[in-house]
Amino acid sequence: MPMPGYVFRDGQPIPDSDMKEQAQGVRPGSSTDMTRVSTSTSSAMNTPSSSTADGDHPTDSHALANADHDEKGAAQVNENDTVKNLGWNEHPKEVPALVGGLDNEELWTLIRRFNKQMYHVKATTGPLLGGLDLEIADEDEFSPDKLRANVERLYMTVIIGLMGFGKHIARLRSWREPRRTGAFAAVYALAWIFNLLVPTFLVTLIVLIVHPPSRSRLFPPAPLALVNSSTGGVQSPSAGVLGSHDSATGAPEKHKGEAVEQEASNFVSGIGSIALSSATGKHEQGDPDSDPLNKSVPDPTRLAMAGADAKSSAQGGTPTEHHDKTKQPMEDAMWGKMRPVMHTIGDISDGWERFANALSPTPPFPKEKPRLVLASVLVAGLAVSFFTTSAMVMKGTTAGIGVGFFSDPLIWRGLDWLNKNYPNWQKLLEIRNSFLRGVPTNAQLTITLLRIGEANKAPLPPPPSSDQPPSDEPASLNPDEVPLDASDDEIHSAIHADPGEKEAAEIAAETAAGADEKPKHRHGQHILGFFKGTAKGGVETKLGVDKVRAKIGSNHAKNHLGVLPKPSELGPSGPVDFKGRYKGHKGWINISTAAAIPCVSWSKAASDGTGGAVEDTIDKHDKHVAFKVPVQDIKELKKVGGLGWKAKIVVGWATGKTVADGLEITDKEGNVWKLTAIQYRDELFNRLIAIGGQKWESW
Secondary structure (H helix, E strand, O other), rough: OEEEEEOOOOOOOOOHHHHHHHOOOOOOOOOOHHOOOOOOOOHHHHHHOOOOHHOOOOHHHHHEEEEEEOOOOOOOOOOOOOOOOOOOOOOHHHOOOOOOEOOOOHHHHHHHHHHHHHOOEEOOOOOEEEEEEEEEOOOOOOOOOHHHHHHHHHHHHHHHHHHHHHHHHHHHHOOOOHHHHHHHHHHHHHHOOOOHHHHHHHHHHHHHHOHHHHHHHOOOOOHHHOOOOOOOOEEEOOOOOOOOOOOOOOOOOOOOOOOHHHHHHHHHHOOOOHHHHHHHOOOHHOOOOOOOHHHHOOOOHHHHHHHHHHHHHHHOOOOOOOOOOHHHHOOOHHHHHHHHHHHHHHHHHHHHHHHHHHHHHOOOOOOOHHHHHHHHHHHHHHHHHHHOHHHHHHHHHHHHHHHHOOOOOHHHHHHHHHHOOOOOOOHHHOHOOOOOOOOOHHHHHHHHHHHHHOOOOOOOOOOOOOOOOOOOOOOOOOOHHHOOOOOOOHHHHHHHHOHHHHHHHHHHHHHHHHHHHHHHHHHHHHHHHHHHHHHHHHHHHHHHHHHHHHHHOOOOOOOOOOOOOHHHHHOOOOOEEEEEEEEOEEEEEEEOOOOOEEEEEEEEEOHHHHOOOOOOOOOOOEOOEEEEEHHEEEEEEEEEEOHHHHHHHEEEEEHHOOOOOOOEEEEEOOOOEEEOOOHHHHHHHHHHHHHHHOOEEOO
């Protein structure tokens, strides 16, 4: 159930007692109610004081964001109506603890992965069966870049989790931890003798769910890359050094979770055919309306098909579409099936994240309730297991097979009756709307944390980043705390790279490079450099032409200005003002929460009147505001690319620069404002979806 706290239907708490008395006489959802909602103050959102009906909160996430938490961080303390800067553009060590009970590194890991997962959100007015918003829409369109994000999530959650489970099994089977393996073997033998294997298994699961300390006792954790999956013993990580504890390779990382994220990216890049499109980041829905550079670049994902056609031609085949009538239908069928595949991968990852967040809840979500609900389900199964024999299970299984095979007409009539009388019955049976109701995915957890910061006028700072490579030094690890049957010297040699071997490998690599270096290789490098220089010149020419076209008045050309920012244009942004362009003009995107209604606007100057273009005359009473949109009126936010996906590949290869992307804002009236060349686009997106009381749906 949602936590108490006064709040309007748009997610903003009632500011004072007068508003409270007015709201009590209004029927929720009426036109009068919506009128009063639109006039609520932004400061109200940040001053939850006393309890109210749970129905006042649009979602459980909004309720938790406005609740008074027992353990508080810097982002959960509401001191005044001024937006606090808790460390935007600061070194991570200078940022205070932001959320109570959650380490900053873990928080930034959630936000970093949230930024990769969210592309497009729409406000929804439909009911939320699970109590939380930001569910994936059933009509969500397929794109290879979305598929890539979902497969990366699958790797970081399910695959890494299964790797850890497999290595725990290897450790138990190896007898390298004799006391633990012996205890498991003894319990199994006794359960087998007394025909209590299923009850014993269920009791073990219940204990692991209800009593978290039992997990580390029964399954002592060890760095994933340090355990050999075959022998269960100690091994040297494949990265050569143990730089991270939760990655399969043990590669070094600058910030928590980055090694696993890089592994996931490389995992996707190694998949063939359709994943080739994913690896190149194909997301045509986010491409600009008109991009001459993108149109002039060939589609690299056609190389696979072109290679197959070339081979067929060389062998005397006829690969052209005029001769092969199956080519286009098969391509259409394959791409058509990718949407349900993408949704299935996303659903698997969502389910895994929900179970993980139920077993180990993250503040501010309740700690005990999800575990007790899961345990109660197993307790019911435990009671049944005492009275169920193997013969009964076999009889029931074969009976079910027979009913399913021979009762097709009855089954379809039953389903038709359910669909007519209970249209949402299938949704109600999903685990997210039943015994895992109210348990968030990582994305839903992240937006709740972002809303907590906005509710207290303390926007969460973005994850830190730097251009420096991670250190080769191993991560901190106490050999005495590693539950493996190995000496301290063995563990030390495994987690540290051998200086002698490392130096010998470097010398061997240099010798091999010198021996293999031949003139033809140097010529190849010169040829590659020539093409790279030509491509770079072509990019600069195209963008130069856009500048001329923009001055003439071309709107499409204006949207391309500033997509490759100069070093002098880079600088700190946020949390109130963000550098960005509107119709090609330099300016600032401002999020104002000091006025009566929180608004987002664009002007040629920052909120303090500074930062305007040299040619602009900035007056403190006239900041050249081009548009101003109440945040609560936003119904759609869409991330769009500064360049098309093909052009991004060429620009990244030829120039090595990062493309500044854009954001489309759509209000309730259907008006669209397109902002381009935003340096902190993800952070702006996160603030806008967290401030208002909209119920979002991911597209």
